[in-house]
Amino acid sequence: MDALKSRARSFVYAFSGIVSLLVSQPNARIHAFVTLVVLAAGFFIGLSRVEWCVIVITIAAVWTAEALNTSLEFLADATSPGLHPLVKKAKDIAAGGVLVAAVASVIVGVIIFGPRILSLLIN
Helix, strand or coil: CHHHHHHHHHHHHHHHHHHHHHHHCHHHHHHHHHHHHHHHHHHHHCCCHHHHHHHHHHHHHHHHHHHHHHHHHHHHHHHCCCCCHHHHHHHHHHHHHHHHHHHHHHHHHHHHHHHHHHHHHHC
16 A cells, blocks of 8 residues: 555646646747647547547647756756856757757657648638
8 A cells, every 4th residue: 555655646746747837937838828829729620549649749849848858957056056157058959859850840740730831721
């Protein structure tokens, strides 16, 4: 029973982390809004199973990158509250990872949604 309680607590901690991410990070709130728009558009357009898989993986990649970036920033600030050139590099690289994931997600969105939106606009 203790193992079950431990597993349950780990989920509570994880959900707490997601809430903390959303509360503390404006970019995470933008990601949340875009996630909802993309999911709604996917249902409206009627994506295939494969397209849904690609969209879900893409959304997860952006959220994962944002969460890792935020956790690295918090950890860096806790360990080195002052300005340090290596901490700046670490934060910049982590932010770059988020940017890569976000740009890739836009490209995936254009590939999947673009032709359908174009056909809606033309017809």
